[in-house]
Amino acid sequence: MRKCMATLLALQTLELGGRKTGKDAERTRLRAEIPEPILGHFDRLLARGRKGVSVIRSGVCTECHLRVPVGTLVTLARGVDIQLCGNCGRYLHLPDDELPGLKTGEKPAPPKSAAVRRPRRRRGSELTVA
Numbered sequence: 001m002r003k004c005m006a007t008l009l010a011l012q013t014l015e016l017g018g019r020k021t022g023k024d025a026e027r028t029r030l031r032a033e034i035p036e037p038i039l040g041h042f043d044r045l046l047a048r049g050r051k052g053v054s055v056i057r058s059g060v061c062t063e064c065h066l067r068v069p070v071g072t073l074v075t076l077a078r079g080v081d082i083q084l085c086g087n088c089g090r091y092l093h094l095p096d097d098e099l100p101g102l103k104t105g106e107k108p109a110p111p112k113s114a115a116v117r118r119p120r121r122r123r124g125s126e127l128t129v130a
Contacts, residue, residue: 002079005093007033008042009053015046038082038091045090054090056098064088 011030014023031039042052054063056076061068064087072083076094083092 001082009093012053053093056094061085063090
């Protein structure tokens, strides 16, 4: 799925570029690599004058400037599924340099369990009855 998002990002760059002549063969090739439902949603966003793909920087969608949930970031880091921004509806692309601890396809380490601390027992001498 990471390849699909990279292809969508390249297509967006071509579509939103200033000159549209001479790039038709490249656009056709990129469109052939993207599944129809994804391409349909992407085209609807472009028809409205909006970008179809947003890059995530520091855990924030660069188009609507809202923080992306951690679960979405982990899913994108694993590269097993595509995700839409919950606010602006754009496809999210996580560059390789955003999660330096994770390599493509590597699963994140499970969180370490915190040690359970027992509350201190109070001594009976603190309570005096008069």
